[in-house]
Amino acid sequence: MKSIQIIALIIVLIFSHTVHSQTEVIVRDLETWSSVSASKKFESNAKLELEQSLRLYDNTSKVDQYFTNLSLELPVFKFASITGGLRYIRDRDKDDGEYENHLRFNADLNFKHEYERFTFKYRLRLQTKNELGYSRDEGDYLRNATRVKVGVNYNIRNWKFDPEIAGEIFRESGKYMISSFNKYRLTLSTKYKINKLMDLKAFYRFERELGVSYPLSTNIVGFNLTFNL
């Protein structure tokens, strides 16, 4: 018995020198994004929207961020509009669990046209984001993103859940960064009109990082309840 223990000890000692340390990388996750919005459309067709949103990650078990978003969409032509948005984000640091405060601005150029039962949608979004409370001397610079989104909606006869699919690609840039495409999204969604006051939108979204050794793929299930004022 004693000799077995000695042999086991020798084996452990030998292999302890060749065992490499490891690091764990998350390559897939399931998130849920839920939000409630209040939307007001004016006679000019301008639309003002206030949204409160909560995003959960880590198999939908932890708060990733929650934010308040205010946006105003102005029609330019029948087929085009512009949108400006402001978002205050409470973003939870995944390492230490502390919440950080971020502010994001976005400007969108939207196009839309119809062909038979299809509605094609295009969006160019320019956004910039900054963490509040930190200066450039502390290494905090604006992080910009250019986003291009293309989507198509199909109007099914006598069916309340018209499907929409969309693809979007992100190009991140900023001071002291090399500009690069850093992620893309594919979304399948539908919107259901509960009544004159409320719409419920549900979607499934697949998001994947680009340009990294071990890209994270995220499956996102989302719901949005909108009150049309």
Add this chain to the structure above:
Amino acid sequence: MKNTSIFILSAFIALTSCKKVITIQEGAGLEDWTTATHSATNPDYTFFSDNEVRRFDITIDEAWWNIMQTHLAEYNTSSGPNDFSDVTPIYVPCNLNYNGINWYNVGIRYKGNSSLATNSNIGKLPFRLKFEEFSDDFPEITGQNFYGFEELSLSNNYNDQSFLREKVASDLFRDFGVPCARSVFCEVYVDYGEGSTYFGLYTILEVVFDSAIKNEFGSNSGNCYKPDGDGASFSSNTFNISYFENKTGGSDFSDVENLYSALHSSLRTSNPAQWRTMMNTYLNMDDYLKYMAVNFSIQNWDTYGRMTHNYYLYNNPATNQLNWIPWDNNEAFDEGKQGGALSIDLSDATNEWPLLSYIIADDTYKAQYKSHLRNFIDNHFNSSNMNGIYSAYSNLIQSSVDAETSNYSYLNNSSDFVNAISELNTHVSQRYSIIDAYAP
């Protein structure tokens, strides 16, 4: 049937959507990675050889190189004519090749103060390497180090036409028992998209809060401060704990505050013996007096006494004493600027530098200081010993010095190096006479 369908659907969603974590072995897919070279537990100090000149080949993507230069320009803009910038240069990824072995996505940044701010026309600038800096982006380099060293400092021998000051000063401190980072000469080549360019002869130093304190004290878990700025003079007029950056991350500054309180205690005049006991409780005084002896012998002026930087304080957990660690010694062996080096009797150390003026005013400490001076010049800092060291090192680096080009050199002509070595020999001779007279 309905329940079965729900179960199958749930299982499908769970398998294809839920969180998935993969385990990556360190160095996965990296051809040159070995435990001894890339993830050694203990530093291999044979790298810091006194008899060899090392060679580093650094490759930086052109786009990242341009970002480094843009940031450097901002660094220089943010610092005033007689001030140092608060901006910390940014890290960018690079590849390091040493002896035919590659280190991957190593973080490289500029470092320094005056050597960065005043030499925009000379490309030979100081660098810092951090081997695991980009492990978040490249998980396969998690745990990457260089023969056990997590960081290395590449000093550009700024303002030193002999190239020896940084290395010889650190050798002398350590030989006399003062904790100090080890150093080695190194030819540095950088390829930033225009082919490999010789950036000149550098002196590589280990980083104090990485390996040096671990090597000297057996651990690096104590507070390791890098004081910088007016608040770090320990003067009652300017002392401010916020000027003591803790490089090992602790937030309890009571060790420094205790030292300050002890230093300024009324016991200093009312009961000097008790004051010395209290001082030694918070600062390793014997090592500090040795440091003083070496520092003022070699006229290392760009530090405490003239400037509030270029030193570390490490709280050794084994003794709970702070230990003085000199840093950035490239301006030593010289009369100096900013009022010049302090005299050997420290009579010109004002009370704005109480860790000198109060110490030298105490007869017991003064006697110990003089005893260390005597020991230092008898056994280390004398012409017989130093001329041999200067000769050996200058022969060792001669070809590396000759290979420097005007855009990457602080030499104006080929005789500058020879003259600088000659000045070092003259310097030790003169200093010996002065110290011999003061501490007979």
